[in-house]
Amino acid sequence: MQPWPASPRDDQENGPAAQGRVSAVLEGYLVTIARLIGEEGEARPTAIAARLGVSHVTAIRSIARLKALGLAHSKPYRSVFLTVEGAELAAAICTRRGMVAAMLVAMGVPPPTAGRDAARMAHGISEESMGRVAAFLRRHRARPPRGADLA
Template identity: 45%
Template structure:
């Protein structure tokens, strides 16, 4: 029970495994930030401005929640808000939005190219885009361009 089974199939060493889970926790923290700046960028691009009420409707949460999250994003210098005014992205926020949009796009095209139905691809891309490294993204991009 206590003897070390050394090299086995599923378990890597605890330290590197912990590093991986730490990355995951970090990713979880930035997911919402990315979703917000991405949506804000889209709203500005297409509606002319981003308002909390639109974010609330599109995220499907209350406007109070949006407000609180925007406060966090402002603290982190990703958005710029002024009371009763519409929402703007900072330079950092715009950069994050652009990166998120690019990843989203590549993942979506990739899934579509390999044969995932459009609707499912759209849903899954939403989840996957936050967890794809640049290295994997490069592979996705090549396949999306060249096909299988």
């Protein structure tokens, strides 16, 4: 599995060492593709675009980036599927988002808001901070909220 994605700012600061990391936008594509495959058995580019609220062309370009990173594969005019590495990364993203959302709910944030905020926050948070989030969740026995959309 590739290293956890850094924030775009980290990419600028780390230069060539940050190559191969996934942006927050591509994280959204990975999670969306994984969810569509789970729900419908496949992830067609038009469904990905509709789910993310982007144009078909934008979705195709982002899917091409995922393919170039070795995280997805497809054939022309066919569905998109995640590679093993892509599926593992999508699962890790969902876990991180769930942990951040659970922390926010434990602090009193309503689940729908916590889910939206967690999707943005989890991308840029450091491994050190995620360790603290995990410790907080263990202390408070908090779990990811059911009503939160973590996509």
